[in-house]
Amino acid sequence: MYSVDLPYPEVNVKDKNPQYIDLILQNYASSISEFDAIAQYTYHQISYVYENIEVSQTLRGISIVEMHHLELLGEILVQLGAEPGYWINNKKPHYWSSKLVDYDLSSLKYILTVDINDEKSAIKQYKETITKINDENINDIIKRIILDEEYHIQLLLGLYKKYVEQ
Template sequence: MIFKVNKPYPKIKVEEKNYYYANILLNDYSSNISELSAITQYIYQYFDKFNTNQEFSNIMQNIAKVEMFHLELLGKTIKLLGINPKFIFINKNLYNNLTYWNSSFIDYNSNIKLMLKNNIIIEEKAIENYKKDITIISDKYIKKLLNRIIEDEYLHIEIFKYLLNKV
């Protein structure tokens, strides 16, 4: 099984510094629906099932590694755009206050079926957010990067659906 699409990633590059774009990417990097949340969500599921469902657990570990690579791509891009890659985001639900990422963003359900259903939902929301960002951001390098990340997230949905069929 492969966990990332077999295509190269674009070079981490930006046309110029842009704080507005950096703040948009912070949302994908470390908000409630973000790469950081996906990593910790999947690592939680990996640890929770390591002794009872090895196939599921191994897959979650491997997908978490791909999400960590996505985090790296976004973090370095945010830095190039001129903002430090802190794990914060502008919270639209809280009067645009700067909010720190926290572990309450994770779903601690222990039922594999519900875990997989939740994972599909967060991947779908992530894709939706990336697609929206691509329409707002005009930097060609960032557009390319987000389009490449989206391809992996679609693959993750396929894997979760495959697992969901088996449980």
């Protein structure tokens, strides 16, 4: 319901290139990452649970899909020989921080706009990652994740049209 109805490729990294670790960590736990998306969607979802149940349920559903993406990227990290920690830069970790979550709840328009823009940024970052990785399996997983991120934009735009543009 909150993801594209297509299977995810099995994680089976062929090219265990250590340079891929930092590329995956960027998508895993940076300011534009699955971990950050989970935290932000969960914050927004809880904040709207009594204001707008449809918005809250949609954000919760999206966050669960993002958790699956986090798992897939974490498995890739493990297969690359890294720990699936919440940091970027494997050699000198910079830890993920809750400061990266946008806590502004001033309006539904604002949070939906932020979430839509964050999905667009994630897609852009994933596409850049694909250009730097020469492992077909990793890239197939990322391409599948991108399909979900594009679908999330559609869901968020639907909420925007229904509740903001009314």
